[in-house]
Amino acid sequence: MQVDYLIVGQGISGTMLSWFLHKEGESFVILDESKGDTSSKVAAGIINPVTGRRFVRSWMIEELLPFARKTYDELETFLQVHFIRHLDMIRFFPNAESRDLFATRITEDDTYLHPYPEQNDFNPFFNYHYGCGQVRPAFCVDLGVLLAAWRQQLGDAVRNQRFEPAALQEANDHIVYEDITAQKIIFCEGVMGEANPWFGLLPFSANKGEALFIECPGLIDKHIFKQHHLLAPLMQPGLFWVGSTYQNRFTDAHPTEDFRVKTEAYLKEWIKLPFTVVNHKAAIRPATVERRPFIGMHPHHPAIGICNGMGTKGTSLAPYFAHQLVQHLVHGVTLTPEADIRRFERILSRRN
Numbered sequence: 535m536q537v538d539y540l541i542v543g544q545g546i547s548g549t550m551l552s553w554f555l556h557k558e559g560e561s562f563v564i565l566d567e568s569k570g571d572t573s574s575k576v577a578a579g580i581i582n583p584v585t586g587r588r589f590v591r592s593w594m595i596e597e598l599l600p601f602a603r604k605t606y607d608e609l610e611t612f613l614q615v616h617f618i619r620h621l622d623m624i625r626f627f628p629n630a631e632s633r634d635l636f637a638t639r640i641t642e643d644d645t646y647l648h649p650y651p652e653q654n655d656f657n658p659f660f661n662y663h664y665g666c667g668q669v670r671p672a673f674c675v676d677l678g679v680l681l682a683a684w685r686q687q688l689g690d691a692v693r694n695q696r697f698e699p700a701a702l703q704e705a706n707d708h709i710v711y712e713d714i715t716a717q718k719i720i721f722c723e724g725v726m727g728e729a730n731p732w733f734g735l736l737p738f739s740a741n742k743g744e745a746l747f748i749e750c751p752g753l754i755d756k757h758i759f760k761q762h763h764l765l766a767p768l769m770q771p772g773l774f775w776v777g778s779t780y781q782n783r784f785t786d787a788h789p790t791e792d793f794r795v796k797t798e799a800y801l802k803e804w805i806k807l808p809f810t811v812v813n814h815k816a817a818i819r820p821a822t823v824e825r826r827p828f829i830g831m832h833p834h835h836p837a838i839g840i841c842n843g844m845g846t847k848g849t850s851l852a853p854y855f856a857h858q859l860v861q862h863l864v865h866g867v868t869l870t871p872e873a874d875i876r877r878f879e880r881i882l883s884r885r886n
């Protein structure tokens with residue numbers, strides 16, 4: 535079988551890469567070892583333009599957010615499946631300093647931060663003592679629904695199969711893998727990229743996260759909420775996602791008793807309505823030391839490339855940077871220097 539591209543991995547990175555290749559009329563095959571709890575399948579899929587305790591704008595959000603929104607809207611129309619919700623985020627302030635800082639930030643830049651006039655609106659649902667502010671726009675993308683719908687659409691173009699590096703035959707202008715001959719191979723392996731023979735030396739900084747899935751009938755589902763944890767409504771009415779942790783040190787990818795117990799105790803203090811924990815998941819994010827993606831072709835292996843390193847923000851980063859990589863491959867467009875793996879040329883020359 536002859537195709538333009540062989541893609542390894544169908545998380546949100548591989549999904550976006552193949553979508554934009556499809557739009558350019560390029561042919562591809564994806565190898566994806568179907569696993570339950572990969573990063574994309576555990577994620578809340580939130581796009582939040584303002585992050586952290588200091589309410590700082592996310593990197594490149596002015597470009598990333600409208601591009602992601604347009605891409606997900608297009609994919610919804612193409613696939614005839616609903617997976618994106620246009621919401622806002624209500625930030626409950628943990629203390630008076632945080633409330634004052636939010637007010638100051640609004641005077642500096644009110645693009646995404648807004649006062650929330652009805653401060654008591656959420657009293658029937660939550661305990662909060664220092665008021666709240668609004669971040670908008672924000673989005674919640676059900677990545678599990680999107681990934682499954684795209685996989686179904688692709689049919690035989692996706693194989694439920696593990697890629698084995700030893701079986702790859704490489705030339706300057708093509709690769710051969712089993713029965714597949716392709717001009718290029720692009721790795722979208724998420725955290726498994728750390729073990730990739732061509733890209734494993736890139737400065738990954740794997741980061742484990744856990745989430746509880748709760749059923750809470752009657753809980754307001756028109757917003758994403760953030761206090762100590764994020765709480766996001768899922769597509770199914772009455773179901774909510776609660777998370778997460780950011781652990782740089784971990785021994786495995788499994789959910790922990792510690793997270794479940796602490797998060798449940800926290801939720802009992804925060805939410806005024808009864809709830810039931812219906813699921814508990816964990817996954818490892820493909821985060822990077824610089825918190826910037828890894829995209830581009832290997833400087834010493836012209837037929838081998840990567841689209842990875844989406845870290846904690848794959849929902850907003852993957853559409854933009856997968857599109858940019860496709861524009862680079864098909865039309866020679868220059869990559870954003872902070873994301874282009876050529877910045878690690880010396881590191882990458884250590885393996886060949």
Ligand SMILES: Cc1cc2nc3c(=O)[nH]c(=O)nc-3n(C[C@H](O)[C@H](O)[C@H](O)COP(=O)(O)OP(=O)(O)OC[C@H]3O[C@@H](n4cnc5c(N)ncnc54)[C@H](O)[C@@H]3O)c2cc1C
Nearest residue numbers: 543545546547567573574577579580697724743847848849
């Ligand atoms: C708890 C949690 C919450 C999160 N919440 C958010 C959020 O709200 N918003 C946000 O933007 N991001 C969030 N993230 C981060 C987000 O999940 C990641 O940025 C994103 O999913 C990374 O996608 P990916 O496609 O690069 O990797 P992955 O989702 O890991 O996909 C990689 C795929 O490649 C396959 N694969 C790997 N190696 C091979 C191989 N050798 N052969 C075949 N297949 C292979 C894997 O099976 C997998 O299907 C969260 C992450 C976690 C863990």
